[in-house]
Amino acid sequence: MTTVALEITGTGWLTTFQDLGRRDTERLGVPTGGAADQHSAVVANLLAGNPRGATLLENLGGLALVPDHDLLVAVTGAPARVTVGGAPVGGWSPVTVPAGAELRVHDVRLGSRTYLAVHGAIAADTFLDSAAPDARMGFGQVITPGTRVLLETEFRGFDQPVFRLPVPTLPFEKGPWLVDVVESQGGTAIPGIRELIAESSYVVTGRSTHVGLRLDGPVRHPADETEIVSHGVPVGALEIPHADELIVLGRYRSLTAGYPIVGVAARTSLPLLGQAGPGRELRFRWIDRETSVRRSGRREAELRTLERATADAFGALGLRTALARS
Amino acid sequence: MTTRQPAPITVEPYGDSAVMVTIPHADQAVRRAAIVAFRDRFLARRPPGVLDVVSGLESLLVEFDPLETSPQHVEYAARLLGDSPAADDPVRRRAVREFAIPVVFDDEAGPDLSSVAEEIGLAPGEVVDAMAASVFTISLLGAAMAPMMDGLRVPRPVRRRAEPRTDVVPGAIMIAGMNAIIQPFPGPTGWRVVGRTPHTIVDITRSEPVSFGTGDIVRFVPVSPAEAKALDGSFLLPKEVPV
Numbered sequence: 368m369t370t371v372a373l374e375i376t377g378t379g380w381l382t383t384f385q386d387l388g389r390r391d392t393e394r395l396g397v398p399t400g401g402a403a404d405q406h407s408a409v410v411a412n413l414l415a416g417n418p419r420g421a422t423l424l425e426n427l428g429g430l431a432l433v434p435d436h437d438l439l440v441a442v443t444g445a446p447a448r449v450t451v452g453g454a455p456v457g458g459w460s461p462v463t464v465p466a467g468a469e470l471r472v473h474d475v476r477l478g479s480r481t482y483l484a485v486h487g488a489i490a491a492d493t494f495l496d497s498a499a500p501d502a503r504m505g506f507g508q509v510i511t512p513g514t515r516v517l518l519e520t521e522f523r524g525f526d527q528p529v530f531r532l533p534v535p536t537l538p539f540e541k542g543p544w545l546v547d548v549v550e551s552q553g554g555t556a557i558p559g560i561r562e563l564i565a566e567s568s569y570v571v572t573g574r575s576t577h578v579g580l581r582l583d584g585p586v587r588h589p590a591d592e593t594e595i596v597s598h599g600v601p602v603g604a605l606e607i608p609h610a611d612e613l614i615v616l617g618r619y620r621s622l623t624a625g626y627p628i629v630g631v632a633a634r635t636s637l638p639l640l641g642q643a644g645p646g647r648e649l650r651f652r653w654i655d656r657e658t659s660v661r662r663s664g665r666r667e668a669e670l671r672t673l674e675r676a677t678a679d680a681f682g683a684l685g686l687r688t689a690l691a692r693s
Numbered sequence: 694m695t696t697r698q699p700a701p702i703t704v705e706p707y708g709d710s711a712v713m714v715t716i717p718h719a720d721q722a723v724r725r726a727a728i729v730a731f732r733d734r735f736l737a738r739r740p741p742g743v744l745d746v747v748s749g750l751e752s753l754l755v756e757f758d759p760l761e762t763s764p765q766h767v768e769y770a771a772r773l774l775g776d777s778p779a780a781d782d783p784v785r786r787r788a789v790r791e792f793a794i795p796v797v798f799d800d801e802a803g804p805d806l807s808s809v810a811e812e813i814g815l816a817p818g819e820v821v822d823a824m825a826a827s828v829f830t831i832s833l834l835g836a837a838m839a840p841m842m843d844g845l846r847v848p849r850p851v852r853r854r855a856e857p858r859t860d861v862v863p864g865a866i867m868i869a870g871m872n873a874i875i876q877p878f879p880g881p882t883g884w885r886v887v888g889r890t891p892h893t894i895v896d897i898t899r900s901e902p903v904s905f906g907t908g909d910i911v912r913f914v915p916v917s918p919a920e921a922k923a924l925d926g927s928f929l930l931p932k933e934v935p936v
Contacts, residue, residue, distance in 0.1 A: 393745040393756070394736065396834035494897050504837050504878055504897055552705040552713050599747025599754030601711040621836035622749060631708025659709040660759045667760055
């Protein structure tokens with residue numbers, strides 16, 4: 368094991384330590400939180416030879432750093448220009464960064480967030496066993512330029528590896544993004560809402576936060592004033608507040624009260640929702656639960672394939688991955 | 694073999710990875726007590742594939758991995774549990790803790806105290822007396838581990854604020870309906886702020902960030918601002934129980 372320091376030379380609007388979020392803490396009133404785009408976070412870690420849930424860096428925008436030792440990294444998330452010492456390298460692929468060379472992730476487009484995973488274990492504070500920030504509870508995990516991030520790694524450097532892995536990416540389209548939605552309890556409380564949502568176009572506004580995406584677009588409100596008492600809601604729930612807007616709740620949502628929930632985004636659509644920034648146009652498509660779970664199963668199978676392929680490739684280079692360790 | 698009545702619970706799919714459990718009953722108090730009891734039993738015998746639960750006032754959102762289980766399996770498990778009487782449950786619950794929480798009740802610490810008093814037809818001092826005489830039970834941990842409590846004894850339910858306050862300080866004692874809650878971190882709230890405790894309610898640097906849990910008993914003890922100052926910021930702990 369070697370301790371490596373990554374000197375952060377540039378960040379996005381917000382760069383934090385991140386992981387897949389807290390487990391089994393929602394019953395304590397602490398939202399799961401974690402990477403807004405869980406798919407990109409998982410793939411970044413697998414490509415770097417880490418366990419899926421290893422601590423990594425999440426950037427709202429880009430990032431730049433200089434390591435004091437050779438590193439193996441992977442950058443995923445929104446399409447971006449990735450360079451090492453000024454030379455372009457690939458995103459969604461393992462990349463070596465020689466000691467002293469600057470890794471830059473810039474020109475982030477179409478999506479909001481990029482993820483940087485580094486082979487090894489990043490040292491970060493945890494709260495309830497997770498490095499994921501929870502700003503409301505005073506756990507910011509913010510990384511600013513000048514920060515030295517420490518890492519324990521087995522990586523001792525090798526020439527640029529030639530990986531040819533089937534990497535499952537996300538469809539970052541220039542046009543509207545298609546989001547699948549599954550019906551939920553209470554979805555019929557507003558007559559015609561299902562059709563309205565299916566036919567309309569919605570645009571992400573700048574009022575969006577990690578609690579939820581706030582969308583401009585047509586909505587309808589319930590006719591009666593039936594009291595809705597505080598209740599839990601899944602990540603991805605589509606909520607209609609009193610104002611004329613649609614909210615898609617994110618991984619830091621809390622209990623909701625008084626607002627009807629009209630549907631819940633499908634599991635496989637959540638990563639893209641985590642990437643949708645202000646100005647992004649979204650279209651919704653209703654799918655049934657079985658279809659949604661089937662797609663989720665296919666996505667998981669793709670990740671397992673990648674997990675095995677990286678274990679093989681890293682094994683051939685004498686580096687252990689999570690799969691090889693287990 | 695005995696035949697049991699099916700439990701009167703409803704389990705409805707909520708998206709592709711959750712179901713919502715409710716216990717219909719005409720009486721709100723029964724609905725709320727029943728869902729708390731159900732949650733405890735459900736967590737004690739958590740079915741495979743269940744990842745987490747989110748407590749609502751009258752509901753339980755059960756989150757699961759749909760690649761490991763299905764809404765049908767979760768519903769079946771929930772019905773079996775709802776059906777089994779709590780009495781023969783072998784899983785022992787943690788001992789109930791009691792809290793005597795010092796609170797400053799004045800217009801500065803509780804800016805909504807006088808408007809609440811006016812609304813429910815009491816003098817502000819009588820609202821404080823009612824708060825001190827109430828025995829609260831923590832029914833769930835709300836946002837950011839805030840203890841949500843039942844048991845406010847006032848003549849009628851307290852309304853929420855029409856316009857939420859945007860920045861309420863940690864330790865604020867707040868009421869709405871027949872419930873009370875303590876603000877753990879600075880932030881917005883629609884609850885009515887009637888007092889403040891000097892104690893730290895949630896400390897994220899501790900391995901156990903809170904000392905309370907659902908089912909614990911809370912009483913509020915009025916103290917003077919000077920008495921509160923002496924306790925400033927110390928972590929809230931349960932009452933010492935003589936052995």
